[in-house]
Amino acid sequence: MKTSSKTIGLSIRLGALAAALLFGQQAMAEGTRAGTVVDNTASVDYFVGGIDQTDIPSNTVSFVVDRRVNVTMVPSTPGVEIIAPGQGDVFADFLLTNLSNSDLDIDLALINAATGTDIDGTNNDDTDLGDPRIAVWTDFESGTPAAPAVPGTGTTTATIDNIPADDAIRIRVWGAAGLALVNGTFAGLQVTATSLADDGTALAYGVANTDGLENVDVNGNDGVVVSVDGFAVQSAELSVLKEYSVLSDPLGSGLAIPEAVIQYTVTITNASTTTNATDVSITDALDDNVDFNLGQYTAGAVTSDILIDNDGTQTVCSADTAGTDTDGCSLDGVNLVVGNANGPITVAADTTLVVTYQVTIQNPIPTTP
């Protein structure tokens, strides 16, 4: 009977606990909520002269559960974000988690990290982004968060309203990558989060409050947490070299004389080890005294006017005047273009593109006096 009684009693208690977990799991996960009053009263039963006396209760002692402030904030993705000079509105996300035993408001402030700041455990800040801006995602992680709209210029502060205990929210920061940014440099954006009471008032630390609810930051930072996310500037590094050789001439002299056939070679090298150059376009304004030679090159089974060797892969394209086909090449009579909107060319990181074509030097001697 005793065991049965205990089992029923405990089942009731476990049932209540299960309900509490179902309906109040977030608060339970981080411990008893701040402000909870915990009372304790003992009682004594005794006999005198064989007579059971009325139980005597003790005084009731109480304490108030204090606010354990524990907020973390880390970049949502490890490492640096890769950006290119001229890229507008580059952004990164932070994840802020409230591990406290109470709901909190959070003030956020954004700045460019100071030069020398460690931005990802490996690299240090050595450049700045333009127009840093900050905004909070539309909902907590326990809800249905969506990315915020890009805020207006100069928005460097934001507020998180009433983040529940054991919930989290994302914060997005933006910056503008100026064209002047140098390849291989690093920029950090630094967010400072300051915890406030859920009514927006400041929290005092290390003092006894009149309501008995003290604030303790378990990290020892008085409710302030700072995090940096970094951006690495990476761009292609192109160099161009144009050379020529005399394939033939009327006198067999090897000189660029009238009626000599000249082969031009344009070599484009991408020295970057990380970043491809996309939409590369080469334009060569042909001299008035040369004629372009058609149909000089073959790649595979195709013969055409211009030979393109992209890191060992050879193709040919046509110097058609309209330039509307997809081979990326055109010649409008003067300007030879290799790589246009219809056929963009990518020069991958650490590779070379070689473009070859031929012209014949005109004979300036008039045919008739």
Next chain:
Amino acid sequence: MRTLTAIALTLLATTAMAQHLDVQTTVHKQEVVVNDAGEEEKRLVEAEVVLPGETVFYTITFTNVSDEVADRVVITNPIAENLAYLDGSAFGAGMDIVFSVDGGETFAAAGELTVTADGETRQAKASDFTHVRWVMRNDLAAGAQGTARFAAVLE
């Protein structure tokens, strides 16, 4: 004569209602400080700042303030909802200590208690305890004092 009878009845009533015992409870928390010798020293301080995960220490002091001997003295302390009894912390000189897992309906030694959850019965853990009880083995003489202690962790 009628007056004397009334006085006598009043005295009897007063005697019957008088409390023989005075019971006081205090709560403290432990603080670790570094003394002048650079050694860590634990001491009990007022439970003014208590955070989840910290341990609080309760002390129940009971004194026989009457001229009569009290016997079969039993002290019972419910464990508050947000507290979990700290295993092995209950102490009382000359007392047997038992626990309840059913809200104080029944008591037994810690190792004898079981709980049933999800259809399975297992031995009760300290965190299952709802009450702690001290049972004095001997009488509490007039003027004598006893102390019972236990500790619990704030969930």
